[in-house]
Amino acid sequence: MPREMTRRDFLKATTLVGVLASAGSRSFGQSSDQINVAIIGTGEHGRTLLGYLLKIPSLDVEMLKLFLDLTEREEASFRVPNFKVAALCDIYEPHLKRALDIVGQPVPTYDDYRRILDDKDIHAVIVATPPHTHKQIVLDSLQAGKHVWCEPPLALNLEDAKAIAKAATQANTVFQVGLQKRYNPTYSHSVKFMRTGILGKPALVHAQWHRKTSWRLPVRDQALERQVNWKLYRETSGGLLTEVALHQFDVARWFLGSLPISVTAWGSTVLWQDGREVPDTVQCVLEFPNGVRMTYHATLTNSFQATYEFFSGEFGTIYLSGAIGVLFKEADAPSLGWEVYAQRHRLGRDEGYMLIASATKLLELGKEPGEVGFADRLENNEFVVALIRFAMAISEGKKVAAGALQGLEATAIALKAVEALTTGTTQTIKASDLQLD
Known part of the structure; x- marks a missing residue:
């Protein structure tokens, strides 16, 4: 027969619920610190990065820690980043449609990247457009206070590449280059x-x-x-x-x-x-x-x-x-x-x-x-590790490798x-x- 729950029983139960909730959080790797990210350029490579971004929450957290080469202190506090795809941008509509199919749910789409930069709720952008377009997009993104992932090459001439690098070193936001190796x-x-x-x-x-x-x-x-x-x-x-x-x-x-x-x-x-x-x-x-x-x-x-x-x-x-x-x-x-x-x-x-x-x-x-x-062990994929390191740099101030x-x-x-x-x-x-x- 069930008996009346005592105060001690109550405390034990609530403690257990807290432990299980914590374990569940570790298993799913969710964080309350959501990072709203926009993909600028949804061609083949932009969609590749988008696909990996969406798979991150389903990864095995313990395995992932190993491949991130974390210190003991980093391991103790590690959570798989909570990315949210907040917007997609491309001037070619078929690419946008394919990217939307990958996301599988409604996401704002634009053909002008400046609309994304006007959105204060978007924290970061992934620039995967053709390299001859990088300079203005990256400079504008940094000026708008966004964290920026830029696919290499930075540009198709050294002057533009140096302009991007100079602006990135002077910015107060994270700048990471997609040198995935x-x-x-x-x-x-x-x-x-x-x-x-x-x-x-x-x-x-x-x-x-x-x-x-x-x-x-x-x-x-x-x-x-x-x-x-x-x-x-x-x-x-x-x-x-x-x-x-x-x-x-x-x-x-x-x-x-x-x-x-x-x-x-x-x-x-x-x-x-x-x-x-x-x-x-x-x-x-x-x-x-x-x-x-x-x-x-x-x-x-x-x-x-x-x-x-x-x-x-x-x-x-x-x-x-x-x-x-x-x-x-x-x-x-x-x-x-x-x-x-x-x-x-x-x-x-x-x-x-x-x-x-x-x-x-x-x-x-x-x-x-x-x-x-x-x-x-998808965790060992270099794109996944790079994306998570990008998030760690944004959320925790970690240094980027590239x-x-x-x-x-x-x-x-x-x-x-x-x-x-x-x-x-x-x-x-x-x-x-x-x-x-």
């Missing part, structure tokens, strides 16, 4: 090994990006051809060098800890003879200090071996591709001690040791680090490569060229 847990974990001198003296770097695709989108009205297919024309795009290579050049600059001294580039249109003005295949050589060179190639004609970077030195090679990081040691490399515990990974005839972020903590959670599939100066450097290297390809001459890169007046 800087937020990839495998890469940020592996760069720590690079910093220890694990490779000895670095000797060479190589990277590639291969994907068989035309990049051409269907257009209902030919009058909009250059607007929709902006990636294919020189006035609005640097092609593979600014849209793809920029990210991998940035990885080399990050891992080697120095800017390249010069860049030489070549390009040709091999397969897609469709009136485009940028090559479908490019090759580059970047010279870094101490005689280290990076060779690079990207193509839209073939998908073999997809995308990767590797750094080789006297004692070994670090190989990176998506969520995979592997250390291949030379026979005369010194023992590191942890190799006997590391999981192995074979690439061709070579076998190396996997570099897995938070491997020890994954084991503590009952996970097998080397066998956790990429699809099963800010104005990193964005300017990456943009400058890519633009120098475009100039080298266009002129057929080697272009030098000086730190003084990147100084903000």
Whole structure:
């Protein structure tokens, strides 16, 4: 038979309810600090970011903490950010309609970004428009007091890129550049090994990006051809060098800890003879200090071996591709001690040791680090981590991994490569060229 609830019973029950509510909050990762964000530019990449933004609340919080590389204090207070998509903006209506379908509920839409900046309830904007439009949008957004995520390149000329970087460094709001590899847990974990001198003296770097695709989108009205297919024309795009290579050049600059001294580039249109003005295949050589060179190639004609970077030195090679990081040691490399515990990974005839972020903590959670599939740990996706870090910078004042100066450097290297390809001459890169007046 039920008995009358005593005061002690009441206190126990209310305490339990509080604990369960707290646990529920941790499970769903919701925060009372809602961040209202608008997407300016709902093309392919804008919609990609939108999709990840919407998936964040459903992620496993404990797993996510691992891939964010949080301190103990940060872990204790961490909550998955409560983003709300507050508005969408694009001058091309079909893109807006597709973005609305992704959101799945009514959201204000605009064809003029300034309408978004007038809305005081919108805290942040993600600028994913073509790069030749970035300058005015970003400057206006910063002036309006918005937090800004800007996709790279910052601009298609160095003067505009420097103007953006200067305004961003002077703003009281957060400015983050979408250099997503800087937020990839495998890469940020592996760069720590690079910093220890694990490779000895670095000797060479190589990277590639291969994907068989035309990049051409269907257009209902030919009058909009250059607007929709902006990636294919020189006035609005640097092609593979600014849209793809920029990210991998940035990885080399990050891992080697120095800017390249010069860049030489070549390009040709091999397969897609469709009136485009940028090559479908490019090759580059970047010279870094101490005689280290990076060779690079990207193509839209073939998908073999997809995308990767590797750094080789006297004692070994670090190989990176998506969520995979592997250390291949030379026979005369010194023992590191942890190799006997590391999981192995074979690439061709070579076998190396996997570099897995938070491997020890994954084991503590009952996970097998080397066998956790990429699809099963969306938390490890670099876009997700970058978006959450953007939110942490807004809500908690955390420092971004890719800010104005990193964005300017990456943009400058890519633009120098475009100039080298266009002129057929080697272009030098000086730190003084990147100084903000």
